Amino acid sequence: MVSLILLLVFHKSDLVVENIQKDVPPGGHRAILTLANGQRIDLAKAAKGNLAIQGNSNIIKNGSGQVIYLHGPIKSRDGQPGNNKVSTPDGGTWQVCLPDGTMVWLNNSSSLTYPTTFEGRKQRGVELYGEAYFEVAKDKRYPFVVKSPGQEVTVLGTHFNIRVFKDDGVGRTTLLEGKVSITSYDKQDAQILKPGEQARISNGSMTIGKVNINDAIAWKDGYFRFTNTPIEQVMRELSRWYGIEVHYDGPIPMENFNGKISRLKNISKVLVALEATKTVHFKVEGRRVTVMK
Incomplete structure (x- = not known):
């Protein structure tokens, strides 16, 4: 076991990485919003303000760069209700406020598919690939459901992180606040998570254990x-x-x-x-x- 201390400021200037020809900068805020009609919007390049109108939802990029959905009486044939998707590339992150007020932080190399409105639905369902942190708006009438490879997470209102990258080989759901039910698709193994616990799913088998929640959401911070x-x-x-x-x-x-x-x-x-x-x-x-x- 080797303890690696990664300092925010390095004091040993004599440490160098050999053969660096060109340094690689970090990622940043980059994402693509794909509307139900197939239109693609580069969110990093899009100006702040109105992005599109879908049914009675006005899609806005606010002053902080977040994508938010505002409900209003205006309807447009140019953007009918349906599923939208926000996708981040390698080195990209983005924040989305869903139509119900749920806040989602998407990590790099991830995508979130969701309806432009949850009205008329029995549950608030979204689909995730990659990693995201959720702060779910509370609504006891309509559970919030996250479907991702190998698992389904059901909540009423809570804070949690889901990580389901294919090359990791393990899906991880970490609960920070509230309570969630998690089900593996292969064995239909449903478990309830408590704050500070993480469910790990691999090859259809689920294990639950205590973890340091700071590890799970470090990327968000x-x-x-x-x-x-x-x-x-x-x-x-x-x-x-x-x-x-x-x-x-x-x-x-x-x-x-x-x-x-x-x-x-x-x-x-x-x-x-x-x-x-x-x-x-x-x-x-x-x-x-x-x-x-």
């Missing part, structure tokens, strides 16, 4: 946070945020890493901190990063 994390998972995190291609030269190091560092730093700062453990080294060629023992 602008940090990488590692707790006994294998190098492969560390590099997957970096790959999705910096848009890099990761390769391994020789056996994959078996040490685990612990620590925290800002996601706003260039990749060189993160690699320098990892190299400071004396357990891994890196060769960087553009956006190709090779991990060496």
Whole structure:
């Protein structure tokens, strides 16, 4: 076990990552909004204000860059009610306020599909791929349901994080506040989560245990946070945020890493901190990063 202390400011200027030809900047606020009619809107480039009208919903990009839905009497044939989708690329994040007031933070390489209105529906259903943090608006009449690969999460009003990246091999749902019911698709294994617990689903099997909730939502607060994390998972995190291609030269190091560092730093700062453990080294060629023992 190697303890990796990732400081916000590095004091050892003599630590360098070999062969860095061009540093890679961090990700930022980038996403695409795909409307029900197929129209695609680049949210990073779109001006603040009205984006579209769908049924009686006016889609707005507010002063903070959030996508919000405002209900009103105006209806337009140009945007009929249906499902919209917000997608983030590698290195992109975005925040959406759904029609019921639920706030969603999307992590990089993720997508959220949702209706433009929940009116006339028995439940407030959305579909997630990737990772998102939810603060669900309370409405006891209509449960909020998140469908994602391998699982379904049902809530009435609560705060939780879902992470379901395919290359992780494990789906994780972490509850911060309230109560949720989580069901695995393969075995229909329904469990109730309590605050501070995380459900892990792999190959249809579910396990529940206590976790540090700060680890689960560090990305939302602008940090990488590692707790006994294998190098492969560390590099997957970096790959999705910096848009890099990761390769391994020789056996994959078996040490685990612990620590925290800002996601706003260039990749060189993160690699320098990892190299400071004396357990891994890196060769960087553009956006190709090779991990060496």
